[in-house]
Amino acid sequence: MRARLIGTLAAGAALAVSAVLTGTASAQPATWTVTPGGAFTGAAGETDLTTEGGVELFCSSSTAAGTAQSGSGLSNPLAQLPEGSVTFNDCQGPFGLSFDVAHIGTWDLNGVSYDSASGVTTGTLDNITANISGPGCEATVTGSVNATYTNGSGVLSVLPDQTLTISTVDPNNDCLGLITQGEHAGFSGDYQISPVLTVTSP
Numbered sequence: 243m244r245a246r247l248i249g250t251l252a253a254g255a256a257l258a259v260s261a262v263l264t265g266t267a268s269a270q271p272a273t274w275t276v277t278p279g280g281a282f283t284g285a286a287g288e289t290d291l292t293t294e295g296g297v298e299l300f301c302s303s304s305t306a307a308g309t310a311q312s313g314s315g316l317s318n319p320l321a322q323l324p325e326g327s328v329t330f331n332d333c334q335g336p337f338g339l340s341f342d343v344a345h346i347g348t349w350d351l352n353g354v355s356y357d358s359a360s361g362v363t364t365g366t367l368d369n370i371t372a373n374i375s376g377p378g379c380e381a382t383v384t385g386s387v388n389a390t391y392t393n394g395s396g397v398l399s400v401l402p403d404q405t406l407t408i409s410t411v412d413p414n415n416d417c418l419g420l421i422t423q424g425e426h427a428g429f430s431g432d433y434q435i436s437p438v439l440t441v442t443s444p
Contacts, residue, residue, distance in 0.1 A: 274320055274353050275442045279312020282321070282435055284398060289330065289431030291383070294404060297420045299341060299374070302332035304431055308351070310439055319350035320365075320441065336420055341376035351389075356443040361393035363441045370406065379417035382410040387429050396438030402430035 284306035292298045306328045310321035323345070330343040353365040368386040375381075385406040391398045404426040411423040421427075 273314065273444050274311075274316040274318075274356075275314040275444070276311050276316060276320055277440045278437065279310045279439070281307070281309055282437060282439060283307045284433035284435050286431040286433045289400075289429065290402070291427055291429050292402065292404075293408065293421050293427045294425045295420070295422070297336060299333055299335045301330040301343065304328065304330045304433070306433060318352040319368075320353050321351040323349040323351070335376065335379075336418070339377050339379075341374055341379065344373040344375070346371040346373055353441065353443065356441070358442070363391045363393075363443070365389060365391070367400065376417075378415050380412035380415040381408055381417055381421060383407070383427060384409040391435075391439070391441055393438075393440050393442075396435045398433040398435055400429055400431045400433070402428040404428035
């Protein structure tokens with residue numbers, strides 16, 4: 243299942259369980275209901291990070307672990323992924339070079355809107371910081387990604403919109419000049435959440 247991963251990550255990661263939402267305008271519901279809540283994990287197949295310039299980094303698999311709120315009358319964030327809880331495995335970039343992606347800080351999962359007919363919540367995974375390192379390459383990706391969470395399947399889908407930013411590139415390890423500081427990137431991946439959460443609003 244190979245998608246794209248910016249010049250190296252986006253990761254996207256991802257989230258791993260990063261789990262539920264789109265995020266920009268759209269009126270945010272006042273409250274949310276999440277069951278059962280508590281600790282959860284997420285598992286994805288291939289994830290991809292793709293830059294504006296078309297450079298991609300893909301990882302063969304990704305996992306995530308976090309804690310969701312539980313109950314009704316909830317406000318954002320609906321779930322949080324603590325530092326190091328999202329992992330990206332067997333990541334490769336251009337020319338078959340291998341890379342490591344490190345999850346930095348706590349990532350927040352925020353709900354934006356809910357469609358009761360489809361059982362789909364859209365929202366954002368915010369506060370993303372991920373360090374990418376490999377042969378001759380040291381860079382950092384930051385920002386937010388859009389996502390959807392489907393109650394019926396328990397799948398959190400991170401959308402490939404290029405809402406991330408390559409915030410730093412080490413001038414002495416500039417990734418062969420393939421990625422540029424300040425350019426945008428997109429991350430994509432589908433995480434199966436366990437136990438399956440049910441998210442509704444109100």
